Amino acid sequence: MKKVIWSALSAAEQQAVLLRPAMAASESITDTVAHIIEQVTTEGDAALKKLSAQFDKVELNDIRLSSQAMKEACDSIPAPLKTALREAFRNIRSFHAAQVSRPLSVETQPGVVCEMHSRAIEAVGLYIPGGSAPLPSTVLMLGVPSEIAGCKRRVLVSPPPIAPEIVFAASLCGIDEIYQVGGAQAVAALAFGTESVPKVDKIFGPGNSFVTEAKRQVSQAIGGASIDMPAGPSEVMVIADARANADFIAADLLSQAEHGPDSQVVVVTPSDKLADEVNQALTRQVAKLSRADIAEKALENSIAIVCQDMAEAVVISNIYGPEHLIVQTKNPRQYLNDIQHAGSVFLGDWTPESVGDYASGTNHVLPTYGYVRTYSSLSLMDFCKRFTVQELSADGLSGLAPVVTAIADAEGLDAHANAVHVRTQALEGSK
Amino acid sequence: MKKVIWSALSAAEQQAVLLRPAMAASESITDTVAHIIEQVTTEGDAALKKLSAQFDKVELNDIRLSSQAMKEACDSIPAPLKTALREAFRNIRSFHAAQVSRPLSVETQPGVVCEMHSRAIEAVGLYIPGGSAPLPSTVLMLGVPSEIAGCKRRVLVSPPPIAPEIVFAASLCGIDEIYQVGGAQAVAALAFGTESVPKVDKIFGPGNSFVTEAKRQVSQAIGGASIDMPAGPSEVMVIADARANADFIAADLLSQAEHGPDSQVVVVTPSDKLADEVNQALTRQVAKLSRADIAEKALENSIAIVCQDMAEAVVISNIYGPEHLIVQTKNPRQYLNDIQHAGSVFLGDWTPESVGDYASGTNHVLPTYGYVRTYSSLSLMDFCKRFTVQELSADGLSGLAPVVTAIADAEGLDAHANAVHVRTQALEGSK
Numbered sequence: 081m082k083k084v085i086w087s088a089l090s091a092a093e094q095q096a097v098l099l100r101p102a103m104a105a106s107e108s109i110t111d112t113v114a115h116i117i118e119q120v121t122t123e124g125d126a127a128l129k130k131l132s133a134q135f136d137k138v139e140l141n142d143i144r145l146s147s148q149a150m151k152e153a154c155d156s157i158p159a160p161l162k163t164a165l166r167e168a169f170r171n172i173r174s175f176h177a178a179q180v181s182r183p184l185s186v187e188t189q190p191g192v193v194c195e196m197h198s199r200a201i202e203a204v205g206l207y208i209p210g211g212s213a214p215l216p217s218t219v220l221m222l223g224v225p226s227e228i229a230g231c232k233r234r235v236l237v238s239p240p241p242i243a244p245e246i247v248f249a250a251s252l253c254g255i256d257e258i259y260q261v262g263g264a265q266a267v268a269a270l271a272f273g274t275e276s277v278p279k280v281d282k283i284f285g286p287g288n289s290f291v292t293e294a295k296r297q298v299s300q301a302i303g304g305a306s307i308d309m310p311a312g313p314s315e316v317m318v319i320a321d322a323r324a325n326a327d328f329i330a331a332d333l334l335s336q337a338e339h340g341p342d343s344q345v346v347v348v349t350p351s352d353k354l355a356d357e358v359n360q361a362l363t364r365q366v367a368k369l370s371r372a373d374i375a376e377k378a379l380e381n382s383i384a385i386v387c388q389d390m391a392e393a394v395v396i397s398n399i400y401g402p403e404h405l406i407v408q409t410k411n412p413r414q415y416l417n418d419i420q421h422a423g424s425v426f427l428g429d430w431t432p433e434s435v436g437d438y439a440s441g442t443n444h445v446l447p448t449y450g451y452v453r454t455y456s457s458l459s460l461m462d463f464c465k466r467f468t469v470q471e472l473s474a475d476g477l478s479g480l481a482p483v484v485t486a487i488a489d490a491e492g493l494d495a496h497a498n499a500v501h502v503r504t505q506a507l508e509g510s511k
Numbered sequence: 512m513k514k515v516i517w518s519a520l521s522a523a524e525q526q527a528v529l530l531r532p533a534m535a536a537s538e539s540i541t542d543t544v545a546h547i548i549e550q551v552t553t554e555g556d557a558a559l560k561k562l563s564a565q566f567d568k569v570e571l572n573d574i575r576l577s578s579q580a581m582k583e584a585c586d587s588i589p590a591p592l593k594t595a596l597r598e599a600f601r602n603i604r605s606f607h608a609a610q611v612s613r614p615l616s617v618e619t620q621p622g623v624v625c626e627m628h629s630r631a632i633e634a635v636g637l638y639i640p641g642g643s644a645p646l647p648s649t650v651l652m653l654g655v656p657s658e659i660a661g662c663k664r665r666v667l668v669s670p671p672p673i674a675p676e677i678v679f680a681a682s683l684c685g686i687d688e689i690y691q692v693g694g695a696q697a698v699a700a701l702a703f704g705t706e707s708v709p710k711v712d713k714i715f716g717p718g719n720s721f722v723t724e725a726k727r728q729v730s731q732a733i734g735g736a737s738i739d740m741p742a743g744p745s746e747v748m749v750i751a752d753a754r755a756n757a758d759f760i761a762a763d764l765l766s767q768a769e770h771g772p773d774s775q776v777v778v779v780t781p782s783d784k785l786a787d788e789v790n791q792a793l794t795r796q797v798a799k800l801s802r803a804d805i806a807e808k809a810l811e812n813s814i815a816i817v818c819q820d821m822a823e824a825v826v827i828s829n830i831y832g833p834e835h836l837i838v839q840t841k842n843p844r845q846y847l848n849d850i851q852h853a854g855s856v857f858l859g860d861w862t863p864e865s866v867g868d869y870a871s872g873t874n875h876v877l878p879t880y881g882y883v884r885t886y887s888s889l890s891l892m893d894f895c896k897r898f899t900v901q902e903l904s905a906d907g908l909s910g911l912a913p914v915v916t917a918i919a920d921a922e923g924l925d926a927h928a929n930a931v932h933v934r935t936q937a938l939e940g941s942k
Contacts, residue, residue: 102733103733160917161917161918161921163917164913164914164917164918164921165918167620167914168914168918170619170620171619171620171623171625171911174617174619175617175619175625178615178617179615179627184609184610186605186606186609186872188601188602188605188606188871188872189598189601189602192602192866192871192872194602194606194871194872194873196610196888196890197847199851199852201884201885202851202884213922213923213924214921214922215922216918216921216922217918217922245921245922281884281885282885296731300727300731302533302534305885306882306885306886325933325937327933327937328930328933328934328937331926331929331930331932331933331934332930334926334929334930335924335926335927335929335930337926338924338925338926338927339924365926365929368925368929369925369926369929370923370925371923371924371925371926375926412902413902416628416900420630420633421630422898423898423899424898424899424900424901425898425899425900425901426900426901426902427900427901427902428902428903429905429934430903430904430905430907430908430934431901431902431903431908432908432930432931432934433927433930434915434919434924434927434928434930434931435623435901435903435908435911435915435931436899436901437915437927438914438915438918438919438927439911439914439915439918440619440623440625440901440903440911441617441619441623441625441901442625442899442900442901443899447896451737452896452898453632453633453712453896454632454712454713454736454737454896455737455896456896456897456898457627457897457898457899459627459897461892465878465883465884465885465886465887466887466888466890467853467854467855467856467883467887467888468854468855468856468867468873468874468888469847469855469856469857469858469873470855470856470857470858470862470866470867470871470872470873471843471844471857471858471859471862472859472861472862472866472871473861474861476861477861477862477863477866480866480870480871482595483595483598483599483869483870484865484866484868484869484870486591486592486594486595487592487595487596487599487647487648487869487870488865488869490592490595490645490647490676491644491645491646491647491648491676492644492801492802493644493766493769493770493802493865494769494799494800494801494802495762495765495766495768495769495796495800495802495806496766496769496864496865496868496869497865498762498765498766498796498799498800499759499762499763499765499766499863499864499865500863500865500866501762502758502759502762503759503762503860503861503863506756506758506759
């Protein structure tokens with residue numbers, strides 16, 4: 081891990097230190113994905129089977145997982161893991177259920193009532209990555225809020241063969257519609273539908289660069305689907321005071337680093353000594369990891385920034401805008417009001433990132449790559465949409481009429497004024 | 512206005528009746544906009560001046576409006592219009608202030624606290640269209656929620672020359688940073704910044720097809736800006752029972768039709784007689800409008816659908832998903848629970864669309880073109896982003912540790928488990 085002294089850097093060097101690696105989809109990925117989407121929209125299920133054989137080396141008979149296969153998968157899960165997933169489910173459910181918004185109603189002036197109502201998004205697609213390790217936690221992060229929202233149709237897709245842990249987590253969330261298809265072809269199927277896979281309104285979940293690019297493309301296509309948020313490599317920033325535990329910090333950095341070689345890992349502290357201790361702890365800990373290769377690769381781009389004081393650490397954190405921000409200081413809550421840009425914040429020595437990844441109750445689908453400046457942590461709201469309602473009484477309209485007609489006149493929109501006039505004339509006529 | 516009997520149509524014909532006209536940006540618009548964005552990012556202010564001379568036929572000296580020019584513009588507004596805009600401002604403020612969310616805090620299990628916090632988006636760009644009529648109402652719809660959210664920097668852009676009504680509405684909202692630049696070049700300036708125009712995080716507001724395409728392109732560019740929502744032609748659907756007033760309905764349809772020749776206008780009613788009366792009322796009313804040409808053009812694509820009963824009218828409305836939905840029936844509120852997809856709903860005989868366009872308090876920036884299925888009416892939330900916070904006590908971590916490590920083991924992520932282990936070991940060591 082490279083160490084820099086913040087105050088010794090020029091403004092340009094400071095900017096460079098916090099710069100994320102470029103992340104434009106290569107032209108070859110863009111084209112490959114466009115071609116996959118075209119195949120799926122024209123050939124449907126046949127394309128899904130062909131592409132699964134090509135990319136996942138799996139010959140699919142049934143794209144949808146049968147209820148028998150689901151039952152067998154669930155039965156195969158060891159009891160302790162079932163218990164753990166149930167407890168994680170319960171915490172995630174408890175935090176997301178508290179996000180239910182009540183309808184809003186305001187009488188803005190006599191007889192003029194304005195309201196806001198929420199509705200579940202009707203059909204949602206939940207993408208769960210496959211690969212080296214199954215991610216049942218991601219199933220919970222998408223399955224729980226979609227259940228609470230009341231989405232009528234929830235369609236889970238994941239590359240074949242689907243791990244039993246994923247099926248069990250889905251069953252906890254009441255999801256019974258699972259398709260064994262992954263990659264850009266799964267995203268295309270969700271966005272446009274095939275004979276087997278239903279078209280959905282919005283697609284959620286993380287994936288590799290093909291999945292990310294496919295989500296981007298279908299979100300831009302007329303008749304495609306909305307998506308949860310733009311994606312980028314995962315990140316953690318730890319800000320820590322001199323009394324922080326170097327072993328804890330190193331462990332947190334590594335839990336991010338093991339996700340992938342492109343993971344971004346940064347520690348910011350006013351203590352030069354702590355920065356060195358973290359470096360030593362990293363060396364000790366990384367050797368013992370089963371994914372040491374991946375973590376070591378990520379650590380090559382990682383950085384320790386030594387700053388003046390904790391106030392400056394918060395400033396640096398706000399410039400960077402990390403997906404995960406861990407605050408290991410004596411009174412971590414004192415900095416909360418100053419934290420402007422982060423995906424999820426972990427306060428204090430006893431709150432490692434992994435609790436939020438799995439089981440504290442917060443959602444682990446978070447904006448990354450600086451998108452925290454405008455995007456939010458995934459929440460119940462992302463599975464709903466809101467619309468306004470207004471209802472005026474006859475008196476309410478009479479009271480508001482002069483305002484509406486004056487502005488309509490200023491905007492030169494006669495018919496807008498006339499929609500009020502025909503009504504006020506009718507009211508006068510009926511008097 | 513064309514009339515169809517819903518039950519007499521085949522499923523394919525029903526679908527065709529509700530189909531919106533294709534809205535893919537032409538290749539020439541895409542290329543023109545890409546070229547404009549490139550000019551602005553490379554040449555900055557010089558490009559803005561050149562493009563304003565080219566498209567708006569205005570030679571700009573200062574891109575930013577001076578405080579003297581703002582004062583003069585405000586002074587020039589007639590008192591009655593000032594009063595009307597102030598009253599609209601007050602209602603819009605009242606409804607949007609009620610949308611402020613309180614921080615959420617849930618103890619999901621003992622010693623495990625999860626929270627959600629909201630922060631204003633730091634810098635926002637507000638695009639106000641110019642053209643045939645100034646739109647001070649749009650200034651209020653973007654200016655009020657951005658003020659309540661507490662966005663630090665609010666940058667308003669509008670094509671030169673900027674109408675005094677727009678400046679006055681901006682001043683009501685406390686906006687003092689106004690730039691005389693419009694079109695794709697204004698969007699590019701907001702997304703990437705120039706010498707004069709600051710880069711913003713998110714761009715809001717309606718515009719012509721060049722503005723819409725520019726917003727789309729910058730929202731897809733790394734280092735660009737987020738946008739409020741995808742845009743399409745404006746729409747209204749009226750659902751009405753036999754007792755509804757044909758003149759009211761015709762006036763509402765025309766207030767949508769006068770927006771532009773691509774406006775979508777639909778009425779759905781179980782009463783064949785009412786459908787004919789609306790048609791006659793349209794003919795009577797349209798002739799008197801100053802924008803009769805535009806409205807007549809829009810009416811060419813408009814349609815009256817005669818259905819079985821009001822329940823079917825609601826079903827048809829949900830299939831279409833109108834931006835504006837006006838319900839003119841005896842007990843309009845009885846249908847509210849069944850309305851799934853709409854941007855804003857207007858209940859009853861005394862609630863024309865124009866009250867929501869200007870002054871009831873709701874926002875008139877709404878998803879259109881079917882985007883209501885996943886997008887929401889613009890609200891305070893769009894000017895904020897939310898992040899989660901978690902804080903565990905030592906006991907809280909001990910309680911949650913088995914859950915986290917069991918899932919980490921199942922996912923094969925050692926370092927995730929280790930971040931918990933190093934802490935529980937430290938706790939045991941200190942006992």
